[in-house]
Amino acid sequence: MNAPISPAAPATAGRPKDPLKREAILNAAKNLFLSKGYEGSSMDAIAAEAGVSKLTVYSHFNDKETLFSAAVKSKCEEQLPQPFFEPATGSSIENVLLNIGRGFYHLVNSPESIELHRVMMTQANVDNKLSQMFLDAGPQRVIREMERLLTQANQKHQLQVADPAKAAEHFFCLIKGSDNIRLLIGCNPDLKSPAAVEAHIRDVVGLFLRAYRCP
Template sequence: MSDKSFPGNGPGRPKDPAKRKAILEAAKCLFLRQGYDGSSMDAIAAHAGVSKLTVYSHFNDKETLFAAAVKAKCEEQLPDLLFELTEEAPIEALLMRIGLGFYSLINSAESVGLHRTMIALASSNPRLSQLFYEAGPKQVIEEMARLLAEVDRAGKLRIADPHGAAEHFFCLVKGGHHFRHLIGCAEAQSAEDEQAHVCDVVELFLRAYRIPPLS
């Protein structure tokens, strides 16, 4: 029986949050270690210490579990509070926190492994690529766009297209070193180099979107 054809458990007893967390941790571990096709729901269940039926009671199929694992990884590294605008923190400090959190996320061993897996599957399983994008990168961009729209309304920066500005910011943070690291041409940067890189990106971003002084 294929992973997708196993029936869901349907309504019943309340689901155990601890078991759900264990399943997600197992899924993240195996998807990265063995790839998507090499990670069966049986193996994930065994790694989590639960039954296969329990896995399906929390996640209807392997694609759903994969998307949930990607989303959980992003939320671990970039919690929602990171995208909150406050009066206490200057915009520079907020952008630095987001930039450093994002750079740490995309350059982590898990993220690099996952991206390499998705590149390998891009032509053979575009549906999975779409799930990955919607569960991870798309949500991060949308949260950043929401924040930048709020920044514009608060008069801190002038951002006519928050979504485009969010994509600009994250593309700048990725930079050239991340691509070299992704394809195996460079090692991960030191914490000092990461800090300097993100600082340069924030300064460039602020120059691009700063409100010009009145003449």
């Protein structure tokens, strides 16, 4: 694991951070973590890929673990941005769940996500701390946002969910279906067509609503 930047380096506290450089660093980190794995991606290589100095990388992210966590969170937010969990006034809970289901399905089954999960499997017996960081930045973040949404749906009498956290887990497991494991193990000749994916998501949302609809 890369050592933290030397204390002798110029202090950057208080300096405004360049959002374009931060985005470039995150993109470089995502590319390298997927192609080289966690251990094979040095901060020097990430800096070179991003076209910035290593000092700039450290000014945005304190260490490689922090950068990895931020890269996982960034990937999740690409497909499931915060507004997905903030239903607009007048929007039905069904439409909100459909949008979340679509975003999550395409997130978890994307080539980047599949490769990232494979990277984490290889790290499972090497660095439990890294596994926990991945869990917190990715899957747990999505479940927490869904739990918050379902709690709000309870308060608005849109749904009746006794355990929002458990219901959130059930929802995402149902959306994943069998396609995810097929992709993970490289056995994916019969993946669903776009129309079949949409039908699958609608089936899951329909089942979810029947289970938790207010009487």
